[in-house]
Amino acid sequence: MNFVNESPYHLFSKYGEKDSIYPKSVLEKNDFYRSWKPYLFASGFYDFILRKESYFEFQNKISTLAEEPNGVSLALSCMVEVNVAGGILLHSKYPNPGSHFVWDAFLGVTPPIILSVGVSEPGFEGKIKKLQSSVVSGKLTGIKSFVTNGGEANFVFWVTKSENENPVYIVPIPKESNFPYVILKESFHTDFTPHVSHLKIQVNDLPLVAESLLIEDYGELGMELRLKELCSLVSLLIGKTKVLSTIDSDLNRERNKLIQWRESFLQGFEGNPTKEMLLEGFPYPILPLLLSVTKYYQLEKPEDLKTIDPDWQLFVWEDSLTKYLTQLKKRSQSP
Numbered sequence: 101m102n103f104v105n106e107s108p109y110h111l112f113s114k115y116g117e118k119d120s121i122y123p124k125s126v127l128e129k130n131d132f133y134r135s136w137k138p139y140l141f142a143s144g145f146y147d148f149i150l151r152k153e154s155y156f157e158f159q160n161k162i163s164t165l166a167e168e169p170n171g172v173s174l175a176l177s178c179m180v181e182v183n184v185a186g187g188i189l190l191h192s193k194y195p196n197p198g199s200h201f202v203w204d205a206f207l208g209v210t211p212p213i214i215l216s217v218g219v220s221e222p223g224f225e226g227k228i229k230k231l232q233s234s235v236v237s238g239k240l241t242g243i244k245s246f247v248t249n250g251g252e253a254n255f256v257f258w259v260t261k262s263e264n265e266n267p268v269y270i271v272p273i274p275k276e277s278n279f280p281y282v283i284l285k286e287s288f289h290t291d292f293t294p295h296v297s298h299l300k301i302q303v304n305d306l307p308l309v310a311e312s313l314l315i316e317d318y319g320e321l322g323m324e325l326r327l328k329e330l331c332s333l334v335s336l337l338i339g340k341t342k343v344l345s346t347i348d349s350d351l352n353r354e355r356n357k358l359i360q361w362r363e364s365f366l367q368g369f370e371g372n373p374t375k376e377m378l379l380e381g382f383p384y385p386i387l388p389l390l391l392s393v394t395k396y397y398q399l400e401k402p403e404d405l406k407t408i409d410p411d412w413q414l415f416v417w418e419d420s421l422t423k424y425l426t427q428l429k430k431r432s433q434s435p
Contacts, residue, residue: 108143109164112171115139121170121295131252132295133177134212141208145178149186149206150197155373156366158182159335166339172411173295175336180248181205183328185215188257188268190372191321192314202255202270216253216273216299218244219322228322231261235269235308243284243302250299251287259318266318269308273301281306291410320375327378330422334362334384337415341389344396351392358389383426390415 106113117124126135140146145165148158162175186206194200197207205213222245224230233242240258247256250273258271277285284302289295315321338359345352365381366373390402397408405412 107164109145109161110168110171111136111139111143111165111174112168121173132297133174133249134214134252136174137212137214138208138210140174140178141206146182146206146208149182149190151371154367155369156363159332159362159366162332163335163339166336167342170295172336172340172414173293175339176293176414177249177296179332179336180217180329181215183332184217184248184325185257187325187328187372188217188315188318188321192268194314205254213255214249214253216247216249216256217325218247218250218256218258218271218301219318220244220246228259228266228318229261231259231266233258233260234262235260235267238310239305239307240269240271241304241306243300245300247299247301249297250301251289251297253299256299256301257314259322265316267313268315268318269312270314271303271306271308271312273299292406292413293411324373324375324378326422327375327382328373330382330384331366331373331378333415334358334386337386337389338362340411341393344393348392348396351389351396354389354392358385361385386415 108114115123115125120129121132122129122135123139129135143161144153145158145161147153148155162179165171165178166175189195189200189203194203197203202213202215205215219228219231221231221233221243224232233240233244240260242258242260244250244256244258247253250256253273256271256273258269260267260269274282274285276282279285281303282301283304284300286300288298288300290298338355341351341355345355369377387402390405393412394400394402394405397405399405399407402412402416405416
């Protein structure tokens, strides 16, 4: 795909290998996100988490990246690591870049380090109080069922349960599936954003070092991190609809409205956006653009877009936390 205005954030056009999802210079074509991390760092995609740019500037970058084929997968991997793992670091005992070795994930070290976050567990239904993972006498027992980027990650920030709090621990992910204390370790991919790796992992009495505790209580932080992900989906949708907007005038009009909304909403943000700031604009107005795309493809509803491209599922799928946030916003607006 050739763009009229090439951007330094079109990484596939700039560094990619023809008919490949990997950069030209990568010899071992195994890990998708890991192979692109040096280019993401060099292009400034981690500048926000390093406090070098605004959240709005970060959103513009991932939006531009999502314009490219396979760009949605790479933008998703990047935004999850920055928004979620990076968001936890900003609220941790080590909030400053370089204050802990896991910050190396955003500092361009070689070989690259990838951070992931483990929240979801079987039966937890998006409710933190239902988590079962626990640390007793310095040993972790539990299961995480859907760790985004986990298939490539070096570490998972493991959210646990301890009475009325939810401590988060830094847990190294062993390379071997038969590692002691590891009951299950399974990497998998989904139909949408198929190059993003996920992990299901279960451990029993896994010993943790004393410095593993990252956050005393995950608590309300989960809402902030989910709102950041949902806000970033606005940017990914703007990117994914770039080409279609040059073909269909109605779609182009709705896309421009969403671009203007994002600019007016985010441009005033300074530093790391809080839950309260992000909740002001929620639910984020992506539906009109999704309906325009649906109409363009002559489909009945946005959920049908997955028949055109599975990546569209990313924008129509709602988890229980998203539904809860919608209810929370409605209650806050009630007289």
